[in-house]
Amino acid sequence: MKRPDPKLLVQPAPLLKQPLTTSMAMRDVLIALAPATLAGVWMFGLGALLILLASIAGAVATEWVLLPDDERRAQLANGSAIVTGLLLGLTLPPALPLWMAFLGGVVSIGLGKIIWGGLGYNLFNPALVGRAFLLAAFPVAMTTWSAQTGPTGFFEVAASNLAAPFMHIDFDGVSSATPLNLMKFQHQSTALWDLMIGRTSGCIGETSGLLLILGGLFLAFRRDLDWRIPASILIAVAAFTSLLVLIDAERYPGPLFSVFSGSLLIGAFYMASDPVTSPLTPKGAWIFGTGVGLLVVLIRVFGGFPEGVMYAILLMNAATPLIDRYTQPRVFGKGLKSPRGGHE
Amino acid sequence: MPTSKPDAYQEFIKGLWRDNPVFAQVLGMCPMLAVTNSAVNALAMGGATFFVLVASSFLVSSLKRWIPKQVRISTYVIIIATFVTVIDYSLQALLPAIHKELGAFIPLIVVNCMILGRQESFASRHSIGLAVIDALGMAVGFLFALLALGSVREILGNGTWLGLDLFGPNFEPWVIMVLPPGGFLTLGLLLLLFSWLAERRQKLAERLAEMEVEGT
Numbered sequence: 001m002k003r004p005d006p007k008l009l010v011q012p013a014p015l016l017k018q019p020l021t022t023s024m025a026m027r028d029v030l031i032a033l034a035p036a037t038l039a040g041v042w043m044f045g046l047g048a049l050l051i052l053l054a055s056i057a058g059a060v061a062t063e064w065v066l067l068p069d070d071e072r073r074a075q076l077a078n079g080s081a082i083v084t085g086l087l088l089g090l091t092l093p094p095a096l097p098l099w100m101a102f103l104g105g106v107v108s109i110g111l112g113k114i115i116w117g118g119l120g121y122n123l124f125n126p127a128l129v130g131r132a133f134l135l136a137a138f139p140v141a142m143t144t145w146s147a148q149t150g151p152t153g154f155f156e157v158a159a160s161n162l163a164a165p166f167m168h169i170d171f172d173g174v175s176s177a178t179p180l181n182l183m184k185f186q187h188q189s190t191a192l193w194d195l196m197i198g199r200t201s202g203c204i205g206e207t208s209g210l211l212l213i214l215g216g217l218f219l220a221f222r223r224d225l226d227w228r229i230p231a232s233i234l235i236a237v238a239a240f241t242s243l244l245v246l247i248d249a250e251r252y253p254g255p256l257f258s259v260f261s262g263s264l265l266i267g268a269f270y271m272a273s274d275p276v277t278s279p280l281t282p283k284g285a286w287i288f289g290t291g292v293g294l295l296v297v298l299i300r301v302f303g304g305f306p307e308g309v310m311y312a313i314l315l316m317n318a319a320t321p322l323i324d325r326y327t328q329p330r331v332f333g334k335g336l337k338s339p340r341g342g343h344e
Numbered sequence: 345m346p347t348s349k350p351d352a353y354q355e356f357i358k359g360l361w362r363d364n365p366v367f368a369q370v371l372g373m374c375p376m377l378a379v380t381n382s383a384v385n386a387l388a389m390g391g392a393t394f395f396v397l398v399a400s401s402f403l404v405s406s407l408k409r410w411i412p413k414q415v416r417i418s419t420y421v422i423i424i425a426t427f428v429t430v431i432d433y434s435l436q437a438l439l440p441a442i443h444k445e446l447g448a449f450i451p452l453i454v455v456n457c458m459i460l461g462r463q464e465s466f467a468s469r470h471s472i473g474l475a476v477i478d479a480l481g482m483a484v485g486f487l488f489a490l491l492a493l494g495s496v497r498e499i500l501g502n503g504t505w506l507g508l509d510l511f512g513p514n515f516e517p518w519v520i521m522v523l524p525p526g527g528f529l530t531l532g533l534l535l536l537l538f539s540w541l542a543e544r545r546q547k548l549a550e551r552l553a554e555m556e557v558e559g560t
Contacts, residue, residue: 115536138516
């Protein structure tokens with residue numbers, strides 16, 4: 001007998017469903033990235049927009065080709081390939097040839113995601129896998145930074161953007177060092193306000209620090225990311241650099257410069273916090289973020305590269321399964337011993 | 345051996361593709377990854393392995409009756425090492441440039457598990473003729489795999505193939521391809537391609553079998 005309005009509803013768990021879905025989370029990320037993306041395109045001109053489009057096209061096309069027919073529509077509709085492509089594009093230098101950006105999108109999705117089994121199974125952040133591949137394959141193109149074009153030169157696309165595939169790239173004369181390069185090789189600091197509003201050279205989406213923080217806070221309030229991860233990264237970087245400044249203020253960059261320069265903010269808010277490749281437990285999130293922060297400063301200050309956010313996040317991605325395993329919370333009602341599924 | 349003619353053909357052909365030492369058995373990875381940054385190096389390594397494998401298979405198969413079971417592995421290694429020494433000194437005398445390029449990897453052919461594997465699993469149990477045919481097939485398969493990997497890496501990493509300039513002077517090399525990560529990436533992609541083709545072939549064979557069943 002079926003009653004229209006049961007007084008007692010008996011159904012299996014879960015009883016409360018969270019309305020958050022993958023496509024909603026991806027839409028939130030796109031909204032959060034929009035201000036920084038627009039600022040990057042505004043500052044670096046039409047070429048930057050073309051790079052973003054090329055890397056998104058590479059990511060979406062690879063997803064389309066490599067997914068099985070029956071999953072294709074659903075996976076493409078959730079927008080994760082667009083987010084990966086956009087994140088990759090935002091971490092590329094504005095003078096990069098478009099075909100390299102496209103190839104980066106292909107590698108991001110192919111090697112970074114599909115080969116692991118698709119969305120949710122990848123060990124490393126796909127966008128950073130693509131970027132690491134590009135940096136290893138084309139070290140010169142990936143570290144040539146062009147100066148900002150500004151509104152006057154908005155429609156001038158650099159010749160290097162349009163370089164033919166596989167062919168040598170002629171970079172335009174105006175190249176300029178990033179704040180981190182200046183710090184590392186010429187020992188020259190950049191004004192903090194310029195770093196905050198993004199009036200420096202660098203990757204397309206990494207320069208405008210305040211807009212990145214704005215988007216990151218939006219994501220944190222929407223609960224799309226675990227606030228502990230960016231918080232612990234920034235705290236670790238600030239603490240470590242403060243310590244270094246206490247040792248020798250002349251030699252080492254200060255905490256504010258370190259937080260606002262390079263790709264730390266975009267990495268901390270949008271890449272390290274990727275729920276697939278970061279620990280699930282709160283304690284694990286703190287460990288993960290602290291690890292990323294310490295590695296960033298180690299690579300920047302003591303390593304050969306001026307910037308280390310990408311490698312720091314990739315290294316901690318590799319440690320994530322281990323962190324998850326060791327920070328498993330105790331199952332309610334079980335003994336204090338052996339929280340990791342021993343036989344006792 | 346006239347009686348085993350079709351058998352011999354099978355023994356030769358299996359090493360080329362179906363049981364390819366690299367793509368199907370995933371053996372001999374050390375030279376595979378280490379010396380394939382150019383097609384010429386891959387050819388030289390493949391040639392050296394070819395000689396060592398065929399010669400050792402011949403000798404092991406002809407001596408199999410006198411090799412005591414207890415010390416067979418060490419005997420195989422001594423036989424293999426003998427031919428490795430021969431090829432090592434020959435290369436040094438005839439092609440010093442390539443010998444220098446390959447460096448320590450020529451002596452390391454001794455520990456190529458693919459060669460030892462063929463002695464243990466095939467040459468020591470079959471007649472001389474079959475052993476040599478099996479070794480030929482496996483060696484050609486190995487050479488083919490090395491050449492495939494070396495070609496991809498040289499073309500992308502250097503813009504040349506066997507020293508021939510393919511893209512003209514304006515080529516932008518993919519530095520990663522001549523570095524170790526490029527070896528791993530390319531090998532992984534080739535293995536992927538191989539298993540994809542194998543799977544497709546199997547599906548096709550199954551479909552054909554089904555159609556035959558339906559037809560009869």
